[in-house]
Amino acid sequence: MSRLQFKTLAARLSLSLANAVWLVPVAAAGLALVAAKTLVDAKITVPNAVSMFLSTGSPVGARDLVGTIATTSLTVATFVFSISMVVLQLASSQYSPRLPGQFLRSRGTQLIIGTFIFTFVYSLAIVRVIRTGKEFVPNLAVTFAFLLILCCVLALILFIHHVVQSIRVESILAYIERKTSKAIGRTFETLGEDNEENEEKGEADAAIPEHAVPVLVEESGIVRRIDGNDLVQFARSRRLVLRLVKKLGQHVTAGTAIGWVWTEERTSRASPADEVRDELSVAIQLSGDRTLKDDVEFGFVQLVDIALRALSPAINDPTTACNALHSLGILLVKLTGFQLGDRFFFDEDDRLRVIVPQPNFTDFLDSVITPIRQAAPDDTSIALCLCSLLTDLARAARTHEHHKALCEQLERVHSAYGEGAQQAVDAERIDAAVEEVERALAGRKPRSP
Known part of the structure; x- marks a missing residue:
């Protein structure tokens, strides 16, 4: 062996x-x-x-x-x-x-x-x-x-x-929240100027050239683990650049590409993918299911599932849905302190070697707001919970991407609930909650209760 x-x-x-x-x-x-x-x-x-x-x-x-x-x-x-x-x-x-x-x-x-x-x-x-x-x-x-x-x-x-x-639903939510919070710390890097510079430098060389060679997988599964450091060593030893196209937690079908490789000179074709696939199998592992160890999105999926199940006609439990939104809000606030989006790995010579796709803040926020908004389009309590979540995020927002994503979601929430409120008092409560979000986005203090 x-x-x-x-x-x-x-x-x-x-x-x-x-x-x-x-x-x-x-x-x-x-x-x-x-x-x-x-x-x-x-x-x-x-x-x-x-x-x-x-x-x-x-x-x-x-x-x-x-x-x-x-x-x-x-x-x-x-x-x-x-x-x-x-x-x-x-x-x-x-x-x-x-x-x-x-x-x-x-x-x-x-x-x-x-x-x-x-x-x-x-x-x-x-x-x-x-x-x-x-x-x-x-x-x-x-x-x-x-x-x-x-x-x-x-x-x-x-x-x-x-x-x-x-x-107890409170224990389940706390467990998922705790595990996902730990996964965030392991998966993403803290937001800082160095990370922003690496992102700008990486995006300039991240486009897949015409002569890139696909890396095909031999078996279907879910991407369970991606070791960026092992991938960098592999790419550096062969003078290659590797760009993965499947994120952690995504399904991969046998015979399809999980990534593309090309030479760092961008003038010649890389080695046949069959020669490098076995080496990549050590750093990229497939499995039959997802876990909360490193898969941050899976934690969000579970919390959203609980909220959607609570909002279903068979259960009709908006309180549990709001509790799930509270846990989601805690995780989203924590995400504002990390560098999200595609991650770029450089070698010791500061050459780009590996690009690993990761969701950005807009993706996380949309995966939370959109399905819950669509599941309860006429529930005032859910509208108020969504506005409360957006208010907390607006206070914690640090970048232009954060503000832009929050403004877009606020507009959708206001359009869905403000116009569809069946009673005037509900419309007034929703308008007041939306105004609080706008004040938070503008950096103004909240109104006195």
């Missing part, structure tokens, strides 16, 4: 393990076998005052105790799994079909299930070594099994608390 093939395999394995729901339970089962073997063979001398607590009686009694623990832990593990399925179904139908995977990937859920699996496998292993004929009872191992079942009781209580908390 070549070094490139090893790196590709390692990258795919790392990506698979990051999403694996089975990893913690399987690891718990393996550790249980190791723990059982260690405690059975342990030669530990304890004081007399402690030995009375380790006494487990006759082999028959010890076997019955451990057998009961194994049966109970498996029964409770089945119960926990059943409750998890109910929670997933409820979350999928009530909020968004993209939420169940995150609940299962929760380390808290996996650790609780792993606790029951550990207890069950450990107890089975201990039952095998309790021999009635030779009157052998591993007191320390049996006592540890008893302590494990007490831990299972505690884990069950924690799981019930976890389920009750996780099914």
